[in-house]
Amino acid sequence: MAATTTTCPWHSLPNEMKLAVVENLSSNDARAFSKVDLRTYKICVSTTFKSVKLNSMGQLQNFLDNVPRTYCQHIQELDLSTQADECSQEITSYHPRAKTDAVISILIASPRLRKLALRIAGSLDKEIITPFAYLPELKDLTITNCSGEEHSPLSERLVVSIAATTRSLETLSLDKITRSKLHAPELEGVYPFVPLVTGDDDIPDHSSLGSELSLPSLLRIPNLKKLIIRDTHLGDHRWATTPVACRLEVLDLGSCYHETEDFNRVCTERIMAAVGPTIDEFSLTTSVSDTVFAKPSVTPLPRLRKLHITPFFPVDSVVDTMSNLAGSPIETLSMQCYEDDVVDVCSALEDFLSLRVERGPEFYDKLTRIDVSVTANDHSFYDAEEHEERIEATKRLQEFCCDLQLASVVGKAVSDPTLVHGPSPLGQFRASGTGLPDCDKKLSALANGRANLLL
Structure with missing residues (x-):
């Protein structure tokens, strides 16, 4: 039996249905829709002025x-x-x-x-x-x-x-x-x-x-x-x-x-x-040297699961600071940096992961992922050699994460500061416990693809 389609004029709908439609519109769409006529404008008022x-x-x-x-x-x-007003012709005080x-x-x-x-x-x-x-x-x-x-x-x-x-x-x-x-x-x-x-x-x-x-x-x-x-x-x-x-x-x-x-x-x-x-979640701009944070029995951060490191953090302090925060059950580490610092940041994170291997299974045993988000510099020009160095640094870090069965995403920093710190979802990879050769192949492709998008 063929389906039939019936049309119904907008203004013949009950107000409840009209409001249900308008409430699903964004503020900009509601403003545009409100220009249909006066009755539609009134229906759109609540959505249009929801965000100002x-x-x-x-x-x-x-x-x-x-x-x-x-x-x-x-x-x-x-x-x-x-x-x-910046564009005003008059300077109003x-x-x-x-x-x-x-x-x-x-x-x-x-x-x-x-x-x-x-x-x-x-x-x-x-x-x-x-x-x-x-x-x-x-x-x-x-x-x-x-x-x-x-x-x-x-x-x-x-x-x-x-x-x-x-x-x-x-x-x-x-x-x-x-x-x-x-x-x-x-x-x-x-x-x-x-x-x-x-x-x-x-x-x-x-x-x-x-x-x-x-x-x-x-x-x-x-x-x-x-x-x-x-x-x-x-x-x-x-x-x-x-x-x-x-x-x-x-x-x-x-x-x-x-x-x-x-x-x-x-x-x-x-x-x-x-x-x-x-x-539960902390954003760090300066290094932490107090070793009391490294002792699980006395650390003042017994519930810290998500650690974010900002672009202003001194890169050469990454390993020491991470060591001094080892007393917390950190599950996710996200680090934001500028394009010029990608190689140094990836190297610092590799040093931290090497230390994790040396210290044994109890050192950062809750850690499951490491993300790097990159903020564009004011100047975007760099030569081909720098480009390749960043790609290689990104690839090495993600291969290391793969070997340790850690999830890792490298991508552009989200532009909206209200969103949680971290990269935009350009793709991610979580290593499995088996099939590491296949894991390496997938990682290599993903790392190069993301690096090209990123850098």
Whole structure:
């Protein structure tokens, strides 16, 4: 019996079916579809405004002037910047209070907000703290200072108060936050002259943290599970003494460019020791020299399964640092590097694997995979000899992983920083316990194919 096809006009469908169709569209597709007619536009409003990105103060002000406030109730993800319009013919100066009022207006009107990224050009007025108490579904918060610390610092006191006021906060990402003179008087006028914020003593005490609004107080936020702090001075000794009320699962710490590598290493080790018992995933920028991390019985990182190493990590410290983290049950090691460093990184990982063989089955016995993700350099030119060296280095590493029955992927670093560290899925290979000659043939083909795609 032949099948029959019937057509049904869009507007004859029940509203429930229309909403079901629109909810499966991306925001961009929903915006395009909404232009069919007025009735379709109204159906698409909830999806169109589910995710909103405003790249400047001009765009934010334009949004507030032209979009009905009722539409903001549909916003679940918001990414906004208080920077001036780059392409504007006029240089418009916004007073901090005016910028603050604009941000408050959109936040107050968006009670269903679940994810917020604030890219702030300098600081905002302390009143910006208030609306965060009325965002019960906000779980993911990113705060970035887009200006230079020397002239437009963003106070740690303001940021910590905002985070602590967000009742359901689980993920917090901070970038280029400036220490407050109130909490770091020892840094004033002392080399290397780390920028400090003054005049933030008027930020009111928090209901649970009181006046202690230094960065270590973030550990007292009970729901916090993921903490990312980059380009921020982490030298506060209170990281070691602040009572930890959260159960952090993911920790990502960057370095402070004002300080030395050794200083940043000490800061990292201090924070690792404070929150280590619950950490499952960690991103490492500096080396770790404290050998206590290498002892399973006393390591502060007894649950660490996923270790990420950033491009800024000193390659010559890979083996020593991995040795000093041997007390943790690490299952996955992913290392990100720049194109110029591919050969050195692969060589360092080979040295680590050789050490693993020497130490015997108990050394990194949980390790199952090693991935390398490569970030393109600003300049992409290199000669044929360098190209071949990178291919060979990649091939040798993956052959070694194959021999040890470790999965391995080498690929381009994902461009979206919100995705987990690691290469894009250009292919992967997991060695089996038998058939190693066939394994080698497959690996050779895959390694060369991926290397050509990558390099």
